[in-house]
Amino acid sequence: MGKYILRRLLQMIPVILGVTFIIFVMVYALPGDPVAGRCGERPCPASYVAKFRAEHNLDRPLLVQYVLYLGNTLQGDLGTTFTGREVAHELAIRWPTTIKLALMAIVVEIVVGIGAGVAAGMRRGKFVDNLVTVSTLLLISIPIFVIGSLSQLIFGVKLGWFPVTSTQGTFYQLMLPAIVLASISVAYVARLMRTNLVENLRADYVRTARAKGLSHGRTIGVHALRNSLIPVITYIGIDLGALMGGALVTERIFNVNGVGNFLYRGIQQKDGSIVVGTITMLVLVFLLANLVVDVLYGVLDPRISND
Template sequence: MGRFVIRRLLQMIPVFLGTTFLIFFMVHMLPGDPVRAMWGDKAVDPAQLASIRHNLGLDKPWYEQYLTYMGHLFQGDFGTTMGNRKVLDVITEALPVTVRLALLAFVFEIVLGVTIGLFAGLRRGKSFDKGTLILTLLLISIPVPVLGFIFQTVFATQLRWVTPTVQDSMNIGQLVLPALVLGSLSLAYVARLTRTSIVENIRADYIRTAVAKGLPRRKVIGTHLLRNSMIPVVTFLGTDLGALMGGAIVTEGIFNVKGVGNALYHAINLNEGATISGFVVVLVLVYLAASLIVDLLYAVLDPRIRYA
């Protein structure tokens, strides 16, 4: 197991470098001049623009800018915004909000998705199973902006259970509705994936053997059936955690959540390459860490899997 972890960590290095390189290159290729955009339509002295570009290192070739950026990054310096604010401060302010939102959505899709999928698989062909398939297909078909508007209309405007938009982004209670919208698509996939896996494994030989041995139904389902059926679900959940944080841009915009999505939206509009690259670096690290955790969980769920 130790050799596997070391090997996976070494594999992450080229992935991290390659991803940051592509993102930095694409940000550099965005049209527009971020320095000139600071003045909007106002006239500005060309000498002043050239001086600011020189101070920010934007007058160098993009590959030199990348090498300089990576050198600072490994020292913990994510650069500065056009407003002369440290990018690390922007990340530190926005990231906890998105982490709360993504983790809340993650809990919803695990608890509700796995539970619904389990009961649907155990009741294959019955009313609950058919209703689950219809409901999950409906959730998959509805775009997130439309679903967010529906949730706002029903739960905020008509029922008045919550406010239409988030007033305090640090308040967990106000993040419940955005988290439901954010995790709805993944919840539907988790439920369908769990249901399919349960249906496949419930007919396996080891389940029939466990039943023939007279094991209690709760132990057969919990220890044997559900544990083995969770392997494909865990694979999906591991990649989905990073997707939730990245996909929060739309949800945060709908509910006015001051998180990573909101900060990225403003950074893209202002063409602030350092801010965009900084947030992407964090999201890449989340993806890599989640991928490693998923691989390690395989051995926990299935003792037959050995990485040594």
Template sequence: MPAYIARRLLQMVPVIIGSTFLIFVMVFALGDPVGGRCGQRPCPPAYVAKFRADNYLDRPILVQYGHYVGRLLHGDLGTSFSGASVAQDLLTRFPTTIKLALIAVLLEAVVGIVAGVLAGIRKGRFLDYLVTLSSLVVISIPVFVIGGLAQLVFGLRLGLFPVTATQGTIGQLILPGIVLGALSLAYVARLMRATLVENLGSDYVRTAKAKGLTPTRTVGVHTLRNSLIPVITFIGTDVGALMGGAVVTERIFNINGIGGYLYRGITLKDGTIVVGTVTCLVLVYLLVNLLVDVLYGVLDPRISND
């Protein structure tokens, strides 16, 4: 297992370099990094020249990127238009977005897997049709519609949850977390059902039944373990999507998190905020995928020996 983890860490290095380079080029080299820094008016030529010199923007692109990576290794993500440190702004907002994403992941993992298992073992029955139909309904509704309806029904009408989450407490983030994870929950339930039904028809399951194993042991020990591998793959890749997709949810519930910060950087055309935020999201995404690879080795030891 240690060698397996070491190989995965080495494979992350070129991905980090390639992704951060593409982000840097798309935001700084292909756009105007000075645009928007002086509001609606054009910046003075002296300011533009000094800004480009200070940020190596008058140098070749590889030199610019090398300078950016050097600052990145020291935890420096640059300074926003307002003069604040992007790294410090992200540190204050990351806990809120992480809590929001964890609520969504727990929802999709627990409820989605349980619903998929129940639908799979009761294929063709009422519970199967209920899970399949309800998941299809959730998938067909946009997130902003689900968020608005959740605010109206559970916040204003029933008063079960607050309609905004400005302070970012767990209680305030439950409803936004449910909204954020609703779509992924539906996909996990459908994927879990499909893989479980497929594995239940496999030869090894029929052999286990022929040996007299109980249905609970057949499903819980043998079938479920193999069925979880594609589901864990989806959940692992979905963590990055949840944190990036939190832009809409955080705007709906007025959450002071990474999504709102990224939206602010885009609307203000602040390339430093955009590059720094997206770079951090890429790193989080890669670390989560490393965790998924480790779970692969736990669920199927043959994978860690490849």
């Protein structure tokens, strides 16, 4: 298992370099002047523009900018915003809120998604199965910003069950954003779990287990359910990284002071340091989530870690 994890860690290095380079080039090669609008309606003085570009290495070739950025990143320096704040410090303030929101969403995704999928798979063709299928299809069809806005209006404004905004990042304030964030993922997990469970219940090894006299609960829980969880864990592990970045829309709707909202402001202000630094950290989170999934693969099926 140790060699397996080490091999996965080494494979992450070229991925990190490649992804960060693509992100850096895409952000800084976009048209638009980051200095525009910083002096109000008047054009900025030439001395201010020169100083600004020198401080942020904007006066150097793009490849040189990336090398300098990569060197600073390896030292833990993600650069400074155009207003002079350290990006690493700003992210450190906001990460706890985003991690809390993502973990709450993952819990909702696991409990509701897997539970609904198992219920539908065990009662294939019956009312529960049809209810889960229609409900998940409905959730998948609605964009997340629509779900978030309607939930905010109904459960926040009309019924008053939850706060309309989540500026403090408390557990109670993040409950509704977490449910909204997990809603589409719950639908996918439920459908994936249902499909895999139905397929495994028809497999030969399940019939053999029943013929040997194994109880119904042991046959389902130990054999069919365990094999059905492998692709579901893959999706959930990948989705953890996606939730960290995908929280941008949800955090914006509920005004959550998290990484997604910080990234949104960076895009809005055309602040390349915020965008590149934040996305770089999200890439690392995404890759670490995939590493956890690989390790769980080895636990569920030891043959994988020996490949």
